[in-house]
Amino acid sequence: xxxxxxIRYDIKTKKDWRIRLIISGSVILLFILVxxxxxxxxxxxxxxxxxxxxxxxxAILSVAMYISVPVFVVSLLIFIxxxxxxxxxxxxxxxxxxxxxxxxxxxxxxxxxxxxxxxxAGDSMTGGILYxxxxxxxxxxxxxxxIKWTGLGESDAIVLFVMMMLAHLFFLIFAMYLFRQxxxxxxxxxxxxxxxxxxxxxxxxxxxxxxxxxxxxxxxxGTSMIFTMTEYIYKSRQG
Numbered sequence: 001x002x003x004x005x006x007i008r009y010d011i012k013t014k015k016d017w018r019i020r021l022i023i024s025g026s027v028i029l030l031f032i033l034v035x036x037x038x039x040x041x042x043x044x045x046x047x048x049x050x051x052x053x054x055x056x057x058x059a060i061l062s063v064a065m066y067i068s069v070p071v072f073v074v075s076l077l078i079f080i081x082x083x084x085x086x087x088x089x090x091x092x093x094x095x096x097x098x099x100x101x102x103x104x105x106x107x108x109x110x111x112x113x114x115x116x117x118x119x120x121a122g123d124s125m126t127g128g129i130l131y132x133x134x135x136x137x138x139x140x141x142x143x144x145x146x147i148k149w150t151g152l153g154e155s156d157a158i159v160l161f162v163m164m165m166l167a168h169l170f171f172l173i174f175a176m177y178l179f180r181q182x183x184x185x186x187x188x189x190x191x192x193x194x195x196x197x198x199x200x201x202x203x204x205x206x207x208x209x210x211x212x213x214x215x216x217x218x219x220x221x222g223t224s225m226i227f228t229m230t231e232y233i234y235k236s237r238q239g
Contacts (some may be wrong), residue, residue: 005107005193005201009082010100017079024072031065034058077210084206088191092116108193120189123205124181130209131175134216138168141223149230156233160226168219171212178208 034057086096093114094107103109142164149157181187187202188194 005190007097007100007103007105007107007110008190009085010097011086012099014079014082014086017075017082020071021075021079024068024075027061027064027068028072031061031068034061081204081206081210084204085191088120088189088204091119092189092191094191107191117192118184118189120191120205121182121184121187121202123208124178124187124202127203127205127208127212128175128178128182130212131171131178134212135168135171135175138171138219138223139165142168145223145227145230149234152234154230154234157230160230164223164226167222170215171219174208174211178203 089110090096093112093116095111095113097103097110142161145164146157146161181200181202186199188199190201190204
């Protein structure tokens with residue numbers, strides 16, 4: 001049973017995800033090459049395009065590609081996260097674990113040559129600023145939306161504006177959450193050992209950026225859809 005903080009990644013885990021990343025990336029690359037081959041060469045050759053085995057091969061490869069895309073994305077994110085985590089462990093003077101099972105998944109059992117703490121406390125401020133920037137950008141888009149469409153007589157835009165503003169509050173709330181984690185009396189880095197067991201683990205900059213990227217993509221898509229929907233309604237009313 002783990003007494004202290006969990007070792008999140010080891011060298012073996014990083015290698016495993018790198019293999020998944022390479023395999024899924026290779027499948028995607030192969031699909032792109034075959035697709036280009038089909039578009040450029042097979043389309044001009046009636047004989048080749050009529051061959052059944054090529055159709056079956058392309059169909060199988062298409063299925064493999066659709067499976068490989070999410071695997072590639074997940075593998076890439078975890079590979080990056082594990083690389084950063086292991087780098088932080090090394091900078092904190094820990095011995096990099098080949099297999100965390102050897103240390104019972106417990107960071108307390110990992111050999112360490114020097115005691116340091118809160119080297120990455122400033123990352124909380126950096127992450128918070130990034131979320132604030134994202135919040136300002138989305139709020140600016142929201143304000144532009146409501147000014148544009150209410151000016152054109154679309155009163156329903158106010159309701160959608162309020163909904164977008166409420167949704168985008170996530171970035172402001174998360175920024176405040178990260179700013180709080182700068183307090184070294186209440187938080188420690190995820191690669192630190194807190195002997196008192198009273199402080200919480202600070203979210204790493206890598207994880208906060210990953211969340212920011214994902215939520216920004218979702219928010220941008222949602223905002224774009226609202227713009228498009230409002231424009232469609234406006235044009236339909238105008239005839």
